[in-house]
Every structure is written in structure tokens, then in C-alpha cells.
Amino acid sequence: MTDNSLPQPGPVSAAWQHLWRKERPWPAFLLILLVVTVIDPAQFAPSVAKVASALVSIAPFLAVSILMAAWAGATGADNLIARAFTGAPAMMIVMGALAGGLSPFCSCGVIPLIAALLAIGVPLAPVMAFWLASPLMDPSMFVLTAGVLGLEFAIAKTLIALGMGVLGGTIVHLVIRAGGLSNPLREGIGNGGCGGAKVRAPTPPVWAFWREPARVVKFRLEATKTFLFLLKWLSLAFLLESLMLAYLPAELVTQTLGGTGLAPIAIATLVGVPAYFNGYAALPLIGALMDQGMQAGAGMAFLIAGGVTSLPAAIAVWALVKFRVFALYVAISLGGAFTTAVAFHFWTML
Structure with a gap:
């Protein structure tokens, strides 16, 4: 089966050059190093050494993460998302959360995909479940979280x-049953573009992707x-860590963020929104x-609150849905981040 979204096996060097130009040249990284060199020259070498050693130490996790993302793109495993939004409401909510929290998706992003789901009539409850879980975890993120913060932290963040x-999703379902949140999308919102194509016309994954040259190119x-x-x-990040x-x-x-009380978790929850990038x-x-x-617990609160409601994500959501949906999204995100981080904190104290 041929996927028209796949690159052709011939002129791949131009595509790779485009990717390199897009990801290069890290102006913030170089600017910070320049400032450090001017203000505190003695810190330059330790910071560079920290970046290099940290990248080497995390290299195995980085390699697994890269291979998993490439495999998902080459096989078309992300097309399985369409199957998450069929069935009874409770099942759709659970499957939406699983699809968001455990599956990698294309670079079109979660917001256009959400627009497509809502535009084709998928109920808001399972979409919200997917919406909340998707920015927080996927297989690549799990591997890197385990490598940097430990396996226990990665498992807890996944749960x-x-x-x-x-x-x-459950809260939204109950609100809708009570008569609220009808027509969630703003006027004039499109149907999701390329992100929505995976929902409207899903194609089955090709697990043996190496048999098709175009999918091999896609993998690379x-x-x-x-x-x-x-x-x-x-x-x-490792450079900023060295300076920190x-x-x-x-x-x-x-x-500020230590101790056993709830204040550090509350502070981290609120700080996570503007500071998470x-x-x-x-x-x-x-x-x-x-x-x-x-x-x-404060670290978990920062990652959860920032992951779901970071300023770029919040702005995109604001542009997509009506105010009542946006307000509920923020309330669930911040309330859920604080509550689950408190639970995680007490779990670590046992």
C-alpha cells in the first residue's frame, strides 16, 4: 500500500538539508555561551563539559527515543488514533486518554488534530481526554524521562x-449530560488539515516498513x-542546568520549593505555566x-501543569474553542496537576 504522504526514495538529501537548516544553529545556546564567556570566563569550560557529559550519559535513552519516533512515522502507527474514538462514551474516554498518553503522533501537532476530531463530530469528552494526556507523555518522552529523572518518576508521570x-474526559461528559458545552469550536475553525486526514481516512499501519523504499526514507x-x-x-537545557x-x-x-508542605507544589503548578517551554x-x-x-511533587507539578497549559499551547487552545471550554480546560489542567502532584509527593514519602 502506498501512502501519498510518504517522501519519495530519490531526492532525500534536499529534505535532510531542510531539516538541518530548520534545527540549526541554536542562537540562544551560542548567545548564552557568549555572555558566559564575557561575564565569567571561568564558567565556560565547565558548562561545555557539562553539556557534553550529559549528552553522552543520556545517549542510550536518546537513541531509543529516536528509533521509536522514526518507527512510528515509517510504519504509520499514528494512524491507529482513529480507532480510539469509537464505542461507548466511557470506552472512548479511556481510549482517548490511552491514545494521547501512549502514542506518538506526527509533527502537525495535537491542536489541528483536535480541530479535526471535533469538526467530524467526535464527542468533546474523549477529545478532551486525548487533549489532556497527549502533551504529557509518549514512548519517546517516557524513555527520556526515565533516563533523566528515573524510572519511578517516568511511570508516575505516565499514570x-x-x-x-x-x-x-469524565468531567466534560458529565457537564455535557447536564446540558453544557454545546458547539465547542469557535466560528470559522477548519477541519484540522493534514492532522485531520489521519482521522477522516486512516490507513492501516505497515509494520514491515523496510519492504517499501518510501517508508525506509520516511524512517531516515x-x-x-x-x-x-x-x-x-x-x-x-543542559547548558541552562550547568548555569543553574x-x-x-x-x-x-x-x-521555596522544598519541604513537605503543599505550598511548594502550588507554586510549581503556577510557575509551570509561563516558565515551561x-x-x-x-x-x-x-x-x-x-x-x-x-x-x-513540585517537580511533577511543574511538568504536568506546564506540559498541558504552557503559554503556546494555551494560546492555541484559546484560538480553537469557545471560552467555556477553554476555562474548563485550564481548570482541569491546573487542578489535576496540583492534585496528582500532591499524591505523588506523599507516595515518595512512604
Whole structure:
């Protein structure tokens, strides 16, 4: 079976060059190094060494993450999403959360896909379940989270992502049964573009992708794209981590985000919204803060709240749905992040 979205096996070098130009040249990374060189030359070498050693230490997890993303793109496994939104409401909510939390998707993004789902009549409840779980976890994120923050943290974040999806979908379902949240999309919103094609006309995965030259090319392109993306963000994150460890007093972190109370978790939940800028880059930063005294629950709150309601994601959601849906999305995101982070905190104290 031929997938028209697949690249042709011939002129791949141009595509790779495009990917390299897109991911290059890390202006923020170089600018920070330049500022460090001018202000504190002695910190330049330790910061560069930290970036290099951190990338080497995480290389096995990075390799697995890249291969998983490339495999999903080459086989078309992301087309299985369409099967998550059929059946009884409760089953659709659970399957929507599973699809969002466990499956990798194309770079078209979750927002256009959500627009497509709603436009073709999929109920808002399972879409909300998918919506909440999708930014928090996928197989690649699980591998890198386990490598940076530990397997226990990665498992807990996965369970929280699924739980957030099921909880949000259930709340939306109950609100709709009570007569609320009709016609969730804003006027003039399209049907999702290329993201919606996977829902409207799904094609079966081709597990033996190496038998089709176009899918082999797709595998290589996805691997290259993922490698360049992760290398860029993780390099920047490890650089910021080195500076954080050098200049941020551990006592301040411990006083603000440490301890056993609920205040550090609440602070991390609120700070996560404006401060979170990328799920992969956030991992080393949270790891550094936890090494300096940040409690695990606060770290989880930052990742959950920031992952679901980061400013770019919130702006996209605001443009997509009506205010009542947006307000409920924010309330579920922040409330769920705080509640699940508190539960995780007490679990780590056992």
C-alpha cells in the first residue's frame, strides 16, 4: 500500500538539508555561551563539559527515543488514533486518554488534530481526554524521562497523564449530560488539515516498513528530524542546568520549593505555566532543581501543569474553542496537576 504522504526514495538529501537548516544553529545556546564567556570566563569550560557529559550519559535513552519516533512515522502507527474514538462514551474516554498518553503522533501537532476530531463530530469528552494526556507523555518522552529523572518518576508521570485524560474526559461528559458545552469550536475553525486526514481516512499501519523504499526514507527522515530536535533542546537545557547549578543557591531552592508542605507544589503548578517551554528541555532543569532540594511533587507539578497549559499551547487552545471550554480546560489542567502532584509527593514519602 502506498501512502501519498510518504517522501519519495530519490531526492532525500534536499529534505535532510531542510531539516538541518530548520534545527540549526541554536542562537540562544551560542548567545548564552557568549555572555558566559564575557561575564565569567571561568564558567565556560565547565558548562561545555557539562553539556557534553550529559549528552553522552543520556545517549542510550536518546537513541531509543529516536528509533521509536522514526518507527512510528515509517510504519504509520499514528494512524491507529482513529480507532480510539469509537464505542461507548466511557470506552472512548479511556481510549482517548490511552491514545494521547501512549502514542506518538506526527509533527502537525495535537491542536489541528483536535480541530479535526471535533469538526467530524467526535464527542468533546474523549477529545478532551486525548487533549489532556497527549502533551504529557509518549514512548519517546517516557524513555527520556526515565533516563533523566528515573524510572519511578517516568511511570508516575505516565499514570498521571492517563489519569488526567480520564478525569478530564469524565468531567466534560458529565457537564455535557447536564446540558453544557454545546458547539465547542469557535466560528470559522477548519477541519484540522493534514492532522485531520489521519482521522477522516486512516490507513492501516505497515509494520514491515523496510519492504517499501518510501517508508525506509520516511524512517531516515523521522530519525534525523527527531535527532536534531532533541539535540537542540537538550543541549540548551543542559547548558541552562550547568548555569543553574553554578549560580542558583541551593538554599533558595530548598526554601521555596522544598519541604513537605503543599505550598511548594502550588507554586510549581503556577510557575509551570509561563516558565515551561519544552517537555524535553524541562527534564534536565527539573532534575537539577531536585538535586538542589526541590521536592519531587513540585517537580511533577511543574511538568504536568506546564506540559498541558504552557503559554503556546494555551494560546492555541484559546484560538480553537469557545471560552467555556477553554476555562474548563485550564481548570482541569491546573487542578489535576496540583492534585496528582500532591499524591505523588506523599507516595515518595512512604
